[in-house]
Amino acid sequence: MRVRRCAVVFIEPRERLQFEFAQLLAGGSGLEARRQWLALSAHLDAEIALDEAELRALGQLPVNDWTAMDALAGEIPDATLASLLDKGLLIADIPEHAAIRAKDDLVRGSHWLALSAVMHRHSRWQGVDTLAAEDEFRKQTDRPFLERLGEAEPLVCERAAPARRIALERAGDSPLEALIRQRVTCRNWDATRRLARADLASVLYRTFAARAVSDAPGIEVMKRAVPSAGGLHPTEAYLLVQNVEGVAPGLYHYHPIDHALEPLGSVDTGHCQAMALRMVAGQQHFRDAHVLIVLASRFRRTAWKYRNHAKAYRAMILDVGHLSQTLYLAATERGLAAFITAAVNERDIEQIFALDPMQEGVVAVTGFGWRGNRVEEAEFDPLGSVWPIPG
Template structure:
């Protein structure tokens, strides 16, 4: 369980006068769980036995928890707002069921003073429940994406075609081609040339560093403040070169800096208010080459990482995509949800706006990096949990949605890049 969650005491069943309520958001999933059983194999079966299990997804928990079928009605009988007497629940459903749900932090006791639980922190954010469940449930930890794809023979188009057949067509057929309105052809200009050279980079020069002036310009153009407004007392809004719902710009840029002239390699947070980098002390043990995920720091004090450890963390960040981990600079786009939900509280579209926010910033970075003569990338295949752990984020308060980056392209094409117009390869 995460820090701040309720940890039941040994004498919890003695507190018959305790008042309880359900956690703020919960989704119950009936899931078929398969397990190997030797007895089944010895009896002539396959050895794989399935059972139907219930799992509760709650955004304030780090992972879904299994609950017994007999406990499901309890969650349906207790609301997330009003406190109810535990004795009444014990009488209706049994003390064992109530105990189990308390231990799982799906039922919560009324606190004597200020509520510092993870559920209370979640309530303060203003999440729409369905969005919160989807966000928490789809985060990765310690995933090596390319390895998993290769094991399934899905790391190539041929493997995908064998397994799934042809993809849907790139364009749906016209209902009436004769009625289509053809647009006039346009003359290409220099901006079209820039757009045509904007392609995802998968081959970075692992020796080249980004010049400090170029790095500073990209940070200012993409993540910096272009202006500031004061629509109300105590309410400041910044203007960036990308749009943002409500002009709130909730997305912070955390950085994995590997090779920038004049900047020590390490973890940073870009500050929009001062156009500066705030060093971040890693809150995980130094990763080692080949690691798929991070390990807790434990009792050790945070320290600066060497280049191999930083590269290992970059690889974890992008879920094993080595070609992206070689980039000199990786930008972790992580919204502070409360900044957005302050205006769009418990709003069904608020989380979608956060996703769009990260998308806008990533594409502005793609264009600006291309104009600067650098190769950009953006990926959603990331290990959010490992990034949260290293940068000290709480998932329901701030969480990565994408990682993008940039740097000098290598002189040799090793990993294929989609460059159908041959604007980038072969390199001169």
Template sequence: MRIRRCAALWLEPREETRFELDVLLAGGTGVVSSMQWFAHVPQLDTPVEVDVDDVTLLGELSPLDWVAATPLRARHGVARVRRLLQAGVLVGSTKAWTAGRELDTRLRDMHWHGLSAVCHARSRWESVDAAGEVEEAGLHNAEGLRQAYGVPPPMLHTRPDGGACTALPKMPRNAFDQLLDARASCRNFDAGKMLPLGQLAQVLERAFAERGRVRGADDFDVLKRTSPSGGALHPTECYLIARKVEGLASGIYHYRPGEHALQALPLDEEQVLAGAGKHAAAEGMSALDYLAWIAVGGQPYFADAHALCVLAPRFERNFWKYRNHSKAYRVCILDVGHLSQTLLLSATEQGLGSYVTAAINEADIERAFGLTAWLDGALAVCGIGPRAGQMETYELDPNQTVWSRSGKTVA
């Protein structure tokens, strides 16, 4: 048998603190801290606790070259090698270790940059009620944040090393300025209204549809969209949670940019609702409503959107060109940012409310839509729908462009 290290690995020296009564009674603070090592392997759901001798062993092994198991076991002990193989930190060449090896090979073959893969893995959430946690910590408004964190860095930045200022001309404002000014993240959707299919279609078309194509080579084409895309690869797919769209059955869909069509996807209601039990706020929700709620990290004002668009890059398309590239994952994130802004402006132009959020439960979304996290995974969710007549949840609209001027009222 031969062994090598997993493809991507980050070793984290972490300080763990715990409370011990004995230490308090002996006159101390009661807080005891110790240093521990954790091995972060992107394809594993959780970090693996390792000790300093494991770290030494891992430092000896190449992620590429296989070494014979016997001398490794002789140097580091049979139990240690077996434990790290079982954990998935080491990869074994024999049949017994096929599952871990295949998982590792999948990641290798996709050309993920190691640190990006770790970052992607560790920033994913599963069944997190982020809104509930933030509210419980009193961090859901500016006063709470100010109290907990003090004053933030200044709103406007002045460079102390700067020279003279050149005043810039104020150009006449036109309809484009009005459109830009009318966009505000919507946290007040009208539950009593349906989103007309035509409006949804136009937003999807403007943000995601094929606007042209170019032949890259004999056997591949390059998609043209209204937003730019790193490497012209446009890896990002739009998946839809349609809750209240007039003329469209409630359900989940995949948007097909070439045909400008929505393809229905199967929704495993039982699987979607499996995690609902641990959230009191989710009691009584339908599978689709729960999916919307958990998708946006338990933010009820976002879950209320009539249609939610999951933006999920097919990483493998970008990494086909940018192999093990330190900028590739960043490019995927930036692509999603561009697409979301186009979507928000398109919705605004229709008089609809819209938002984008990255506070999403990737694992729940991916399970529902049959995504994989590695080949294709969710990075953001946007919502659109008719705005409510009254602002119940706070929105940032200091110039009252969206609310009072449009005849809507602020509660």
């Protein structure tokens, strides 16, 4: 059997404070620091606890060349090698370990910058309920919420005294300004009103459709309404359609060149809300949006050009930001409302749409539909563009 270390792994020396009653009785604070070494790899979801021998071994193992297991016996104890193999940090070339090797091979072939790969893999959520977490946070102390957070940073960063500032002319009214002022994130939806298919088509076209396709050297590129690093446009749109005329509730992928929906699976109407809630990590104010759209980055699309690049992941995040604001404006133009959230259960969404996190990773969820006529959840509308200001 031949082995090599996994392609990407970072080590974190973590300290946790743990309550110990005996320490309190002995006159201490009752808090005892527990320290451990943790391995965070780009091919495994779990954080792996290491002992000192395993930590040393990871620094001795070959990363690229396959080496016979027997040849390592003189340097690393057999028990340590066996443990690292069991934990998935040591990769073997035997059929029994084919699944874990395939995950590691995928990372090797994706041209990720190591730091970006580990950050992406280990910042994903699964089964998180943000409302339940907020309730638990409130139970931990009787102190007011703002008091616990401490003083906030200033709203504006000021780099010169007021007298030294050069006043600029304000832009006049325009259709674009009116659209910007009307854009208000929605938390109240009218589930009794179905979204017209034409509205769905218009928002998707304005946001995601290719206006033109051309051949660049070695790769096809398209022109969208937004910029993208290298013109590569790696962001895909996956839809959960809940309440649209002429489109059955279910899962879809948007084809930006054909301007068409590709059906991926039907969802019973009664299960749509539960699926939506699972996707947006329990944020009930987004549950009833008529359409939810998962924004997922095809990492290999961008990494084809920007290999092991320190800015590649950042560029893909920017891509999602451009698209979400364009969706807001496209929805507002039709008299609709929209939202965007990064507080999502990425791992649950990957299961729903059969996505591999290191090839096509979830970045955010956006959505749109008809706004309700009552404020049940507060919306930030200081201009009174949607909800008239009392008095």
